[in-house]
Amino acid sequence: MATEPAQRLRIEAGSKRVRAFLGGHPVADTLHPxxxxxxxxxxxxxxxxxxxxAELLEPTGRTAADPGLGDGRLFTVRAGGRTAPDAARRYQDSPVEALRxxxxxxxxxxxxWFEEDEEVFTHPRSPYTRVDILPSSRRVRVEIEGTQVAESRSPRVLFETGLPPRFYLPKTDVRLDLxxxxxxxxxxxYKGRADHLSARIGGRLLPDVAWTYPTPLPESARIAGLVCFYDTRAEIHLD
Known part of the structure; x- marks a missing residue:
């Protein structure tokens, strides 16, 4: 009988081609993820x-226990001169039959990792995550240690499922000298590669207070080149 965590586990068939590479070699390539x-x-x-x-996977003899999935047999993956210990697992005796x-x-x-022919970073995209980027006339002020580093009346607000709104500001409204x-x-x-910015205020360097996407993915093109500040490292005031 499946445990309570296993009963709540969400499992769905995907429709994208998905590939994983190690050492320049495909370890897995499927049309049925x-x-x-x-x-x-x-x-x-x-x-x-x-x-x-399968020829790239070597059993380690070890297992990793999961309260909902069962004991997963671990495999080391070797490909193209690269070794990834315990990088593959199989739940062949899982209480969740669909995983066996x-x-x-x-x-x-x-x-x-690739979805179709586009490289994907950080984790797989969720089909239930939506990103909306909307122009706004709300006034946004950003202060760091009492110094105003940005003020804008033309932010773009990024709404991403499950996350708080993020305010992306034109560089012309940001104190780039700081x-x-x-x-x-x-x-x-969902957005691509972000470069980070540090602030130098009062002779002190405050690392990674903001980020920017110089060339975001097409679906997030509206935030290209804009600057967004961490609300945990700066005070963001909204009017």
């Missing part, structure tokens, strides 16, 4: 056994 919501916010990809290159003939690859252990590029880079599966 299975989306499993192990956490509420986004799914993980599971692959049918026939769509995983599937293989899960650890997202971060792979070098690259900001400098950071080495920090992050990725979003």
């Amino acid at each position: 299975v989306l499993v919501w192990e956490v509420p916010y986004y799914p993980a990809y599971y692959f049918p056994l026939a769509d995983v290159r 003939e599937l293989v899960r690859l650890d997202w971060d252990a792979m070098d690259a 900001l400098e590029p950071s080495d920090t880079v992050s990725h979003c599966p």
